[in-house]
Amino acid sequence: MDSKGLFTKELDKSVLEEEVDFAVHSLKDVPTDLNEDLEIVAVPPRVSSNDVLISKFSWKELRPGATLGSSSLRREAFCNHHDKGLKLKPIRGNIETRIQKVMNGEIDATIMAEAGLVRLGLMNHVKYRFSIEEMTPSAGQGAIAVITRKDSLKKEIIQKISDYYSYQEVLAEKSLLNELGVGCQWPLGTSAKIKLDGIELYSVLLTKSGEILSKVRLKGPIKDAENLGKETGKIMSEYL
Known part of the structure; x- marks a missing residue:
């Protein structure tokens, strides 16, 4: 059972029923098929999207x-791709619980999003920081989404905390997911970065065993972030 998905939907239900004015999510956990009466109105400045090793x-x-x-299909696929012969085991629990399992010796290592550790002040447990190419992150990783009703009177207030560049990065990444129709059951990593000359979207589609099916790197103007994701999705869809 996808506990993150359940938690996200519970919060969004409270927004829809106007019990609360807005909900705050890790953007990577927000479903691509967001309720039609809701919208992401703000993406505050993004933290690192990289994955890190706890060991x-x-x-x-x-x-x-x-x-x-x-418990990530994407991370397991990248581990298989690096062909280290690791024994992959499912793991559950919050960040602190997972770290404790490593420190107690229940497992030798785990991989997490750096952003969560930064926000909780737990970077002292990080043993290695993966490059974007070594372990390409999931769409929206490192970003926060603030969701409200489309007809909310609080939208203008909330939009003031949004960061334009962070919003465009995650827009490119999420547009790729939408184009592929995912939640895709294939391991997929994607990372958009704002550069001096525009925006660059780097994406990798793998098999569960770690074989790379498609690797795409596209650049374009920042205003074309959404189209960049769609174009990447069309290229990758040929391999599904």
Whole structure:
């Protein structure tokens, strides 16, 4: 059962029923098929979208047979792609619980989003920071979404905390998901970055066993962020 999805929907239900004015989510957990009466009205400045390794060992020191806890299809696929011979085990619980399982020796390592650790002040547990190419993040990772009703009178107030560049980055990434029709059951990593000359979207589609099906890097004007995601999706859809 997708506990994140359930939690997200419960909060959105409270917004729809006007019990609360808005809900705050990790943007990567927001479903692509958001209720038609809701909208993302603000994306505050984004934190790092990178993944990090939590372990007593560095990434190079993890030997074949070492246990890595993960509940992410994407992270498992990238681990398989790197062909380290790791033993992948499902893991549940909040950030602190997962860290504790590593520190207690229940598993040798786990991989998490750096943003959550930054926000909770737990970066001292990070052993290695993956580059975007090594472990391409999920769409929206590192960003926060503030959701309200489309007819909310509070929209103008909330929109003031939104960061234009962060919004355009996640727009490109989420547009890729929409184009592929995902929630896609294929492992997919995507990362948009604002550059001096525009926006760049880097995306990787893999099989569960770690074979790379498609790797796309497109650049364009910032105002074309949404189209960049759609174009990437059309290229990748040929491999599904």
